[in-house]
Amino acid sequence: MSERKKLDRRDFMRGAAAVAFTGATWAAVGEKTETKYWQLDPAKCTQCGRCTTHCVLTPSAVKCLNQFDICGYCDLCFGYLQPGSRNLDTGAENQLCPTAAIERKYIEAPYYEYKIHEDKCIGCAKCVKACLVFGNGSFYLQIRQDICINCNECSIAKSCPSDCFSEVPESNPYMFLTGDTHLAHPPA
Amino acid sequence: MLEKREFDKSDFFWRLSTTVTIVSGLFSVIIFILLAVNYFQITRLDPVNHELLTELRQTYASLPEKDEALAQRIRDLDLITRRAFFTSQTFLQGGAWMMLITVSVFLIAFKNMIRWRPHLPELADVPTADKEFLAYAQSRHLITWAGVGLLFGGMMTAYFSESALTKEMVEAATSAASADGAAPADGAAPADPAAAPAGDAAAVPAVATVPPPTWEEMLVNWPSFRGPGSNGVAHFTTAPTTWDVDAGTNIKWKADLTLPGKNSPVFWGGKLYISAADETTREVYCYNADTGEQLWKQTVPNFPGTPAESPKDVMEDTGFAASTMVAHGDMAFAIFANGDLVAYKSDGTQAWGKNLGVAKNHYGYSSSLLAYDKLLYVQYDDSEKPRLLAFDTATGNEAWTVNRKKISWASPIFAKTNVGDHLILTSEKDVDGYNPLTGAPLWTVECLGGEVAPSAAYANGMVFAANEYAMANGITLGGTPEAVEATVTWEFDELLPEVSSPVGDGERFYYGTTVGDIVCLDAKTGENLWTQEVEDGIDASPILVGDRVYLADKSGIMYIFRASATYEELGKLKLGSASYATPAYLDKRMYVRTPEQLYCIEAP
Ligand code: SF4
Ligand code: SF4
Ligand code: SF4
Numbered sequence: 159m160s161e162r163k164k165l166d167r168r169d170f171m172r173g174a175a176a177v178a179f180t181g182a183t184w185a186a187v188g189e190k191t192e193t194k195y196w197q198l199d200p201a202k203c204t205q206c207g208r209c210t211t212h213c214v215l216t217p218s219a220v221k222c223l224n225q226f227d228i229c230g231y232c233d234l235c236f237g238y239l240q241p242g243s244r245n246l247d248t249g250a251e252n253q254l255c256p257t258a259a260i261e262r263k264y265i266e267a268p269y270y271e272y273k274i275h276e277d278k279c280i281g282c283a284k285c286v287k288a289c290l291v292f293g294n295g296s297f298y299l300q301i302r303q304d305i306c307i308n309c310n311e312c313s314i315a316k317s318c319p320s321d322c323f324s325e326v327p328e329s330n331p332y333m334f335l336t337g338d339t340h341l342a343h344p345p346a
Numbered sequence: 347m348l349e350k351r352e353f354d355k356s357d358f359f360w361r362l363s364t365t366v367t368i369v370s371g372l373f374s375v376i377i378f379i380l381l382a383v384n385y386f387q388i389t390r391l392d393p394v395n396h397e398l399l400t401e402l403r404q405t406y407a408s409l410p411e412k413d414e415a416l417a418q419r420i421r422d423l424d425l426i427t428r429r430a431f432f433t434s435q436t437f438l439q440g441g442a443w444m445m446l447i448t449v450s451v452f453l454i455a456f457k458n459m460i461r462w463r464p465h466l467p468e469l470a471d472v473p474t475a476d477k478e479f480l481a482y483a484q485s486r487h488l489i490t491w492a493g494v495g496l497l498f499g500g501m502m503t504a505y506f507s508e509s510a511l512t513k514e515m516v517e518a519a520t521s522a523a524s525a526d527g528a529a530p531a532d533g534a535a536p537a538d539p540a541a542a543p544a545g546d547a548a549a550v551p552a553v554a555t556v557p558p559p560t561w562e563e564m565l566v567n568w569p570s571f572r573g574p575g576s577n578g579v580a581h582f583t584t585a586p587t588t589w590d591v592d593a594g595t596n597i598k599w600k601a602d603l604t605l606p607g608k609n610s611p612v613f614w615g616g617k618l619y620i621s622a623a624d625e626t627t628r629e630v631y632c633y634n635a636d637t638g639e640q641l642w643k644q645t646v647p648n649f650p651g652t653p654a655e656s657p658k659d660v661m662e663d664t665g666f667a668a669s670t671m672v673a674h675g676d677m678a679f680a681i682f683a684n685g686d687l688v689a690y691k692s693d694g695t696q697a698w699g700k701n702l703g704v705a706k707n708h709y710g711y712s713s714s715l716l717a718y719d720k721l722l723y724v725q726y727d728d729s730e731k732p733r734l735l736a737f738d739t740a741t742g743n744e745a746w747t748v749n750r751k752k753i754s755w756a757s758p759i760f761a762k763t764n765v766g767d768h769l770i771l772t773s774e775k776d777v778d779g780y781n782p783l784t785g786a787p788l789w790t791v792e793c794l795g796g797e798v799a800p801s802a803a804y805a806n807g808m809v810f811a812a813n814e815y816a817m818a819n820g821i822t823l824g825g826t827p828e829a830v831e832a833t834v835t836w837e838f839d840e841l842l843p844e845v846s847s848p849v850g851d852g853e854r855f856y857y858g859t860t861v862g863d864i865v866c867l868d869a870k871t872g873e874n875l876w877t878q879e880v881e882d883g884i885d886a887s888p889i890l891v892g893d894r895v896y897l898a899d900k901s902g903i904m905y906i907f908r909a910s911a912t913y914e915e916l917g918k919l920k921l922g923s924a925s926y927a928t929p930a931y932l933d934k935r936m937y938v939r940t941p942e943q944l945y946c947i948e949a950p
Contacts, residue, residue: 204747251424
């Protein structure tokens, strides 16, 4: 019996040490390992177009957002219209977006709202580039975290020429241009 | 003889699960094939770079008046393209689910098939004749099932991959748009469908695909700054060696210029192009190279983004039209300090134009354009975002962009090197080689510094790049086209160029300095073979014409000397006025631009 008791105590000590060690490790690791998500920094993006083709998903998990608090609601929207468009209207010959993912909605003269339909957006960045060069720069790309499968190493990050991609914490998985994030984050 | 087995429960389940296994297995294989075919199709269906659609849009934009028939055709084609793309995607997603279901069914059925498998009599117990019969029966079954599977799979594959959609696309693009044709749905509804009349295909200009100019064609023209590939080497060796501008000796024609421009003339197919600009106006001119007659003059319009005010940083020495144009087959391209990039056809009609944004550049934008194959290169050195842009010459669509580390005021060169075709660019820090078709960086060497204006030169396996306040560097290109090795093999740090770009004859490199020296270095060792002091500083670039080198100083004196290891002057002739531009050298002719004039010198 005494033999067994001894053994029990020793086992208990070992077990306690193991629990203490594992617990401490978990606590330490747990604090640091908040899930990370891949995200691209719109300030670095040069709109090279690789986000469309290099994501493991088809269509890409990268989508365009319109941050409405920066948007000028312009009638002559360069992100929406082909350069040199004859008419400022929704005719396909005038639209820049190759998948007609941007909806142009009349608000009041002379304002129009541009809403991105993310199911159609393929993240080609054509509108982003045009809006940045000629407009207010309210269009920009982001990885939609509800679509992204969070690859171990984002395959777009590997080919991005502008080093835009980094891992961001779960609590803050988007990189918005301004603080008014709800305006840039329409319901998916 | 086989014994007839009695019908029982296990036999029933075995047969059922076997059938389900075979059917679901076959389905899985077929769905897999279809998904693979569809995936392949998706990768080919590229709504972003749909060539025909882009060309039609381009044509539409360039027409003087609105063409409803063409607009309708664009709408139809756009709708079909998008429909094809999204249908394929829906199929891919739906197919993936179907695949998952059929594979699950297959696995369950297979498990059951094993479970309910009857214990057949050992073959050893079966008489030989029956064994043969059994084997034949099994083979027949196998062949029949495989045949049915292959036939079905083949039919399905043929159905899905026989591109009905592609056919529709071609029809939409080549036939008249029907008045009741597919109304563009979704966001692309036409502004006023009722206003779109039935079109007439013949009325729409055909979008012809003209093959891009070849390197051989480029050689016999003077397509860009410093000639073919901007490398400073003339193809013709018959340039004049005597003239007198004041007396008119050997001067074929003269044309007066009014608007300023420091760019050099370019030549293609008997036409000469230059550009000029001041704070408010930007113009492009085309001359008959034989007569000097002005064939057309175009004032560059404002494009989306063209700034209302001219850029402030532009120094007087640089001006608003410092960049030399490019003539490339039937097209000529010009770029200005305000970021306007414009393409004209040789008849003077504007093919396309855009504004690239004003480059943040503290002396003003000065890089010259370059073109090769189907691409127009713009070294867009904006201090915040220096980059090399490539545009499709026909449409102006951006083909690719490469970010650069630093800016420069130099121009790109195109070289057919010992390790493949390279675009070579200099920057404030390094010399970089890129793949001219894809923009992929091939090599980089950190060897420059200061504010770099001289471009690089290439000859006989060596790249030469130099700048005042840095070094002159001889860079050897080696390795393979896939893995190029660029190594600085020598340096020279005494008399260095500040503006003038060098030229190489394979054995030596030549350049001018702003203090007024012509310098010759040995290409293999960097040894200073000779230096010749001239009357004024040199901003222009030397051009190799056969065994002679032509180089003008700022006062307008053209020095002609032998390309050799000692200085041998062959001529010292006045160009008539101060000269910043580099002349164009064609067969027996030189086209010279001075601030006030454009003229042609012709050898007798
Ligand atoms: S790959 Fe990088 S630079 Fe290119 S579009 Fe995506 S984020 Fe922008
Ligand atoms: S242009 Fe490209 S990035 Fe912009 S909305 Fe359309 S598909 Fe998305
Ligand atoms: S992590 Fe994977 S799924 Fe997400 S954007 Fe990158 S490649 Fe696409």
